[in-house]
Amino acid sequence: MADNQVGKRVRVLIADDQTLFREGIEDVLANDKTLQVVGTASDGHEAVRLAKKLNPDIILMDIKLPLLDGIAATREVRKACPQALVMMLSSYEDQEHVLEAVQAGANGYLSKMLPASELLSALRNFSKDGVFIPAPIVKIVLQGLRQLSEGLKRPSSAALTQSEIKALLYLSQGLSNKEMAANMGCAVKTIKNHLNNMFQKLRVTNRTEAVVKGIELGLLAPAPAQAPPNTPASR
Numbered sequence: 001m002a003d004n005q006v007g008k009r010v011r012v013l014i015a016d017d018q019t020l021f022r023e024g025i026e027d028v029l030a031n032d033k034t035l036q037v038v039g040t041a042s043d044g045h046e047a048v049r050l051a052k053k054l055n056p057d058i059i060l061m062d063i064k065l066p067l068l069d070g071i072a073a074t075r076e077v078r079k080a081c082p083q084a085l086v087m088m089l090s091s092y093e094d095q096e097h098v099l100e101a102v103q104a105g106a107n108g109y110l111s112k113m114l115p116a117s118e119l120l121s122a123l124r125n126f127s128k129d130g131v132f133i134p135a136p137i138v139k140i141v142l143q144g145l146r147q148l149s150e151g152l153k154r155p156s157s158a159a160l161t162q163s164e165i166k167a168l169l170y171l172s173q174g175l176s177n178k179e180m181a182a183n184m185g186c187a188v189k190t191i192k193n194h195l196n197n198m199f200q201k202l203r204v205t206n207r208t209e210a211v212v213k214g215i216e217l218g219l220l221a222p223a224p225a226q227a228p229p230n231t232p233a234s235r
Contacts, residue, residue: 011054012029012057012059012060012123013050013051013059014040015040015060015065016062017043025037028116035120035123042065044068044069044070044072044076045073047059047068047073047077048076048080056081059086061088063089063092069186069190071163072104074104074105074106075105077105085126086105087106087132088106088108091111094140096161097162100161102141159201160219164197168210168220170183170184171211171214172211202214
């Protein structure tokens, strides 16, 4: 939780790849006497590096960052700077993104469409309480957690994240880790993490087993059957 001693401003790091949006938040926070922007980052790697260097109280993290996405960056920050609070600021409010952010260690989740006054109020409460998730988002999280729990009880189900499902699809297409990284806009190391997590959830040990399991669970469509020789389809 952020240190809220009397007279001490809450130190904020902003991580967003959109310059106008990043500067807009910086301007809003500059007018508040309780908050202080100590740094800005335009990609995930820079966000992690500055978090380690600046030791902020709060990190406003965009969920979609280049080089290293906000989810992966949050995981890195939670390991390197466990005392920092991560507020995911995103235009995505679907269950997959919200649950993935919470699982990565985000302490809060806010919409980018939030008015400036509400953002300031949310950050003040966030710095005091250490968590801030609006009621509609809480409902999404609870629904997702229930589904995850049900999935864990059924060996035939797997609660894969959106990124892991994409990686599984690319596996079925025979893409290498490097090719998957290029398609998904992330680092090869991130792809390896996705695969390791996926293998554990699917209870498999290699790529082939993962694809077979994906077909069994209905996550992948089976390959079309080859037409037999001497048929019109094979000519």
